[in-house]
Amino acid sequence: MSAERVSVLKPGETYASATDQISALVLTEPTRRTWVLFFVTSAALAVVYLYAITAVFAIGVGLMGINIPVAWGWPLVNVVWWIGIGHAGTLISAILLLLRQPWRTSINRFAEAMTIFAAGIAGMFPFIHLGRPWYFYFLLPYPNTMTLWPQWRSPLVWDFFAISTYILVSILFWYQGLIPDLATLRDRARTRRTQLIYGFLALGWRGSIRHWRRYETVYLLLAGLATPLVVSVHSVISLDFAVTIVPGYHSTIFPPYFVAGALLSGFCMVITIAVPLRRAFRLEPYITERHFDVMAKVMLSAGMVVIYSYAVELFTAWYSGDPFERGMLVNRALGPHATLFWIMLAVNAGVLQLLWLKRVRTSIPMLFTLAIVINTAMWIERYVIVITSTQRDYMPSAWGTVSETHYDWALLLGSLGLFFFLMCLFIRFLPVISIHEVRELIHEQEEQRS
Amino acid sequence: MSGRPPLGLLARFTSAEQIVAAAKLVAAQDYRAVDAFSPFPLPELSEALRASAAGVKWCVLIGALVGALGGYLMQWYTAVHAYAFDVGGRPLHSWPAFIIVTFELAVLGGALAGFFGMLALNGLPRLNHPVFAANGFQLASRNQFFLLIESRDRKFDPKRTRELLDSLGAAEIVEVESE
Secondary structure: OOHHOOOOOOOOOOHHHHHHHHHHHHOOOOOHHHHHHHHHHHHHHHHHHHHHHHHHHHHOOOHHOOOOOOOOHHHHHHHHHHHHHHHHHEEEEEEHHHHOHHHHOOHHHHHHHHHHHHHHHHHHHHHHHOOOHHEEEEEHHOOOOOOOOOOOOOHHHHHHHHHHHHHHHHHHHHHHHHHHHHHHHHHHOOEEEEEEHHHHHHOOOOOOOOHHHHHHHHHHHHHHHHHHHHHHHHHHHHHHHOOOOOOOOOOOHHHHHHHHHHHHHHHHHHHHHHHHHHHHHOOOOOOOHHHEEEEEEHHHHHHHHHHHHHHHHHHHHHHHOOHHHHHHOOOHHOOHHHHHHHHHHHHHHHHHHHHOHHHHHHHHHHHHHHHHHHHHHHHHHHHHHHHHHHHOOOOHHHEEEEOOOOHHHHOOOOOOOHHHHHHHHHHHHHOOOOOHHHHHHHHHHHHHOO | OOOOOEEEEEEEEEOOHHHHHHHHHHHHHOOEEEEEEOOOHHHHHHHOOOOHHHHHHHHHHHHHHHHHHHHHHHHHHHHHHHOOOOOOOOOOHHHHHHHHHHHHHHHHHHHHHHHHHHHHOOOOOOOOHHHHHHHHHHHOOOOOOOEEEEEOOOOOOHHHHHHHHHHHOOEEEEEOOOO
């Protein structure tokens, strides 16, 4: 076994030390001031989100800057960005499990939590954008008095099925991974109340080897199901765009382009969460430099696919000879949002290349900064796609643009607040690292050493 | 409690290698009602005790097929019969457009059936179990391994089974009372 693989965990960890340290974070660790600070700040932002969402529901979508012709505006930028962030969690938990990558073990739990929260937040934005959110159930197929059924040829209906399946399967996968760890917490808990709560949630898991056998099989099969699912989800979202005839949307590169962009921004978010988490809870033995190095490599490779997609878009627009496609590109590069287009290119195609350097990949402050900068540029990328395309389509008389209001900002920043608020709660009440998988990894390393 | 035969004998082992070796020997001696408890999945151990996962595989397959078939039939029925809506003369049974929802529902059906099938076949949720009362069993979720030989096994003999477990290097052997 190569020395590189050993360094996934710091040497010297035992079943007992890993179990005790990770479960102590939840059970006995006193609440830290850093955590309180994060919690209060994010809770305050979450209240802003609640306020904005209530206002938009009560008064109307006119509060946001959406208008004809840019009818999708910020809410759709946010949907695409948030669901993309969620995808990295599934990649780590499912695809890397199938590929037998031992480094996934320390980061899969909080990455999966990230997936669920991000996908849930993403799922809210279409409702916010609906205008009459109380009619969302029109998307559901059920026998109703109007004898209406959904239009199965519409990408919006596909989207509804894709996102809700994705959220449900992510929750199942996450909860199944949690069951043995909840049992560990139940067995370590000192107070009656925590014993009851974790005991109830653990469903009476007792670690029987016959149970483990079925558990492992189902876990692998769920990973096998989640893998094509995650690719399908962002592909279906991209079809919302690609199926229309708007120049800038109507493009066959969209499904792989969106999936690669999702991985890029998702891994940025994983790094953004991992760095403070590791520092605050002293998780250095489990989240090592090697994890950051590998995650940076995934970012780089996903980023290269994104750059390729940019190039294909440019080339297709030129090669098609279609004046509207060409006009769309001229508008992106020189139009009212040209600055954003160039920032997007400079960061996602330029700054990203820093990741070729091992020095950058293993320097945590640099990687952390880079992750936040690239993730912001990924939001800008979605802004460029969603907004500059509808801004100027076929008829110059119908051109127009978006003028964002403070409700748009409140919904975006508030959704970030809600996300970190949920992450804070998760960190405090559930084990952030999969305890039984770390034990398994220690066992495998011992076996390979002997 | 008193008067009823015990559920069985529970032996504690301190390492994975020990319990795998012990389970192999116990199985070779023709014990059938044997279970083992481990802090993490141990493939060699489940092999030694002939634990099977065939049931859950069928659950996932059937769940996925039901999801796919149900999803497709729902779209076909509603688009062709219940709410036939002619858009520019396109065929009502436009199957390529139905594939995505069919796929999503196949995944959903397979995942739900797999998860709940796993719980049902494992007999969970079952919040209490006699082994939880055994001394030190909390360590089964930390760093200890346990082998349980149930008294309903036809080869079970309180004295000889205990001797066997002792000879296999058990750190501790306790009697588990039945419910």
